Amino acid sequence: MKGTNFVGLRDAGDIVELALRYSLGGADELVFLDITASHDRRTTMLPWVRSVARAVDIPFTVGGGITSVADVEALLGCGADKISVNSSALDRPELITELAEAFGSQCVVVAVDARQEDDGQWYVYVKGGRERTPRRLFEWAEEAWRRGAGEILFTSMDNDGTNAGFACEATARISQSVDIPVIASGGAGSLGDFYDAFAIGCADAALAAGVFHYGRFTVRQVKEYLASRGVEVRL
Numbered sequence: 001m002k003g004t005n006f007v008g009l010r011d012a013g014d015i016v017e018l019a020l021r022y023s024l025g026g027a028d029e030l031v032f033l034d035i036t037a038s039h040d041r042r043t044t045m046l047p048w049v050r051s052v053a054r055a056v057d058i059p060f061t062v063g064g065g066i067t068s069v070a071d072v073e074a075l076l077g078c079g080a081d082k083i084s085v086n087s088s089a090l091d092r093p094e095l096i097t098e099l100a101e102a103f104g105s106q107c108v109v110v111a112v113d114a115r116q117e118d119d120g121q122w123y124v125y126v127k128g129g130r131e132r133t134p135r136r137l138f139e140w141a142e143e144a145w146r147r148g149a150g151e152i153l154f155t156s157m158d159n160d161g162t163n164a165g166f167a168c169e170a171t172a173r174i175s176q177s178v179d180i181p182v183i184a185s186g187g188a189g190s191l192g193d194f195y196d197a198f199a200i201g202c203a204d205a206a207l208a209a210g211v212f213h214y215g216r217f218t219v220r221q222v223k224e225y226l227a228s229r230g231v232e233v234r235l
Contacts, residue, residue, distance in 0.1 A: 016051050018213065023056035026219045028234060030056055031153070031207055033084065033111070034064025046078050053079020061109055067095070069102050076103070084109040084153060087126035090133055090140070093147055100148030105180075108151075110144040112137060114170075115157040122170060129157055138173055145178040152178060153207065155185040161210060163189025171201035183207050191217065191225040198231050 019030055032052060034045060049062050062075050063084025072083050083103075089096050089110055099108045113129050114122045114137040122137035141152050154174055156167035166184045175182045181204035184197040188208035197206040211217050223233045 015048060016055050019052045020055045022212065022219060023058050026223060026235070027058060028205070029059040029061060031061045031084070032063070034062075046074060049075055049078040049080055063109070063111055067092075069098060072099055072103060072107075076107075082107050082109055082150075084111045086111040086113065089144065090124065090126055090135060093143065096144055096147040096149055100150070105148050105150035108149050109153050109183075110141075110149040110151070111153040111155065112141055112144070113155045113157055116167075116170070125157060137170065138177060141174045141182075142177045145180050149180060151181045151183060153183045153185060155207075156187060159187030160185075162187055163193075163211070165189065165193040166197045166201055166203075166206070168196050168201035171197065171203050175202040175204075181205060189216075191222060194222050194226060195229050195231065198226070 015032070019032075022030055030052070032049065034048070053060055059081045060079065061082040061084055062080040063086060065088075066072060066075070066083055066085050067088045075083055083099070085095060085099070085108070096108060096110060113125045115125060115132075116122050124133050124135040124137055124140050125131060126133055137154075141154070144152060152174060154167075154171055156170060159165065159167050164187055166187045168184070171182060171184045182202075183205045184201050184203035185207040188194060188197075188206065188211050194206050194208075197203045212219065223235055226233050227235060
């Protein structure tokens with residue numbers, strides 16, 4: 001599913017078909033987020049994970065409804081390479097450390113969905129962007145790193161689905177405050193937006209959905225463009 005600013009979700013296609021397309025098309029990693037799992041108080045649908053894992057041969061990150069070591073064991077058993085936690089980590093931050101100790105930090109991605117409010121502050125949201133928390137983006141990203149996260153996946157809710165570009169300034173501020181990879185997400189609409197994520201946002205990776213799902217670009221087109229501008233990519 002794909003929407004704009006986390007609402008207006010619409011069908012983007014079959015998950016296995018799309019996963020296979022990106023695996024064969026040169027994507028470095030695949031991120032599968034079960035966006036209603038936390039809100040529905042359930043775990044990620046394991047049959048979905050198993051089907052996608054069988055179709056791809058690239059690293060595969062799964063998130064949605066993960067609340068325990070047992071949940072992660074089940075997902076890894078279905079073929080996931082890494083897991084992503086969001087709402088559950090905010091509810092109980094020590095979960096990040098528990099998972100890092102059990103599986104290694106390289107397995108633990110902390111996803112952070114945030115929006116800049118009228119007071120100029122970035123606030124973190126949970127449950128698929130439905131609920132605002134009192135947490136501030138930059139403080140929470142640093143805490144997640146110190147608790148054992150191996151990566152931060154930052155999605156700007158203001159930019160999501162707008163095709164107006166990534167929130168590069170906020171991404172750069174996170175990158176400067178943590179010593180782990182930061183993935184920029186939300187807003188890709190042009191080839192230049194991807195370049196800006198690295199050149200201005202200081203991101204280690206860029207995640208996109210709609211521009212690929214609906215055929216605006218292929219992964220290879222993006223990579224060739226980035227390489228032409230001096231960004232190191234795997235071709």
